[in-house]
Amino acid sequence: MQRLIIRLGTNIEDPIHWLVFSDQENEIIASGQLQSAAELPSLKERASNAEMIALAPASDIYFAKVDLPKKGARKVIGAIPFMIEEELASNIDSLFFALGDNQDDKQDIAVIAKTTMAEWQDTLSNAGLFCPVLVPDAQCLPSNDGISLVQIGQQLLVKMPDDKYLQGEVSWLLPLALEQAQKQALSLYCYSEIDNWPADQNAQFVFDQLPMQLLLDGAKQSKLNLFQGEYAVRRKANPTWDKWKIAASLAAVAISLNLIFTATELSAIKSERADVREQTAQAVKQGFPQMGNYRFWRTAVEKEMLKLEQGGGDLSMLAMLTRLVKPFEASGVKPQNIRFDAKRSELRMQSVAKSFEALDKFKRDAQGLGFEVEQGAINNRGDEVVGVIVVKG
Incomplete structure (x- = not known):
């Protein structure tokens, strides 16, 4: 599994740091910095193959703890805004209250x-990114008996031992953190190099991970997801799916019928033939529920598919998939996700195969049918390989 983590800024003009990490390979795949939120769409392709987590600036969040009664705690949850109203500078009607961990x-x-x-969600949505998790950045720092610090760009993130989180420019936040450490006799733990660090200031420096990788580990363990309640993020259905879902279903039926028909020709045992006929009837009924009665299933299915192909537009995908049945069978390549661009007559498939040779065989067989085939990045996943294949009609 790959994970993409990004750190949002307070303003859309703020730089955005990002990192892609592979849990299986336990290594960083890629990382970088965007100049502003306007460049977020450039991460769309990386996000399509990864679980995404976003970090929010702790300076934009007020953190509090509320004592709940041992009995009837659920009933009190709704009254929390009124319990801390005096601590807040804004009207509670203009504020969102997210629930985190509950201990003792x-x-x-x-x-x-x-x-x-709303701005954070709009920023992600406008960039075409599906991100269900948003965690305060400074909360993701490691917990210890002192003060944790890490610098990202010109921003300093600080985690206090009493679950207080700070974030701001190094120039003013570093002196404040050092002052608190001296007043409370607390140790300092630095997880990155920090600008203007006093030469005579003692601290424990731990540089085992990149700052964004360190925050990713903390985010995975966090029990506070700001995208909850009215801001919970749910994956939207693909708007193009309705246009060609019938075609995709028929293509799957066509592949199933082809395999069933081949098995029938190779089998001379009556019981197996009976089983095949039953499977065929079920496949046809599932794929063509409106077709009604028929005498010869092959002729009936071919007529229905011809009608769809003659419909033009997005349904030309069906013709392409049908012609690619043999390359799929011969190579053992299995498509996991299919995207179809009707204007360009282009299929983009996230595919799985047993080896790199299998992907190459599919490419050669498809090219032999007159298709133009391009291969994207190919990665190992256990005993299999995963790659992007683009087939153009």
Whole structure:
């Protein structure tokens, strides 16, 4: 599994750091920095193959703890905004209250302006990114008996031992963190190099990971997802799916019928032939529920498929998939995700095969049928290989 983590800024003009990490290979696949949120669409292809996590600036969030009664705690949850109203500078109607961890009847609360929440979601949505998890950045730092610090760009993230989180420019936040450490006699733990660090200031420096990788580990363990309640993110159905889902279903039926028919020709045992006929009837009924009665299933199915092909537009995908049946069978390549561009007559498939040679065989066989085939990045996944194949009609 791959994970893509990005760190949002307070403003859309702020730089955005990102990193892609492979859990299976336990290594960083790629990382970088975007100049602003306007460049987020450039991560769309990486996000399509990874689980995505976003980090929010801790400076835009107010953190609080609320004591809950041992009995009837659920009933009190709805009253939390009124319990901490005096601590807040804004009207509670304009604020969103996210629930975090609950330990020993103490409920962690994160308070964010609703306008800010909407801006973060709009930024991700407008970039075409599906991100169901949003975690405060400084909360993802390691917990210890002192103060944790890490610098990302010109921003400093600070995690205090009393679950207080700070984030801001190094120039003003570093002196504040050092002052708190001196007042409370706390140790300092630095997980990156920090600008303007005093030469005489003692600290434990731990540079085992890149800052974004360190925050990814913390985000995976976090019990606070800001995208909850009215801001919970749910995957939207692909708007193009309705246009060609019938074609995709028929293509699957066509492949199934082809395999069934081949098995029938090779088998002379009556019981197996009876089983094949039953499977065929079920496949035809599932793929063509409106076809009605028929005498010869092959002729009936071919007529229905011809009608769809003659419909033009997006349904030309069916003709391409049908012609690619033999290359799929011969190579053992299995498509996992299929995207079809009707204007370009182009199929983009995330495919799985047993070896690199299998992908090459599919490419050669498809080219032999007159298709133009391009291969994208190919990665190992256990005993299999995963790659992107683009077939142009």
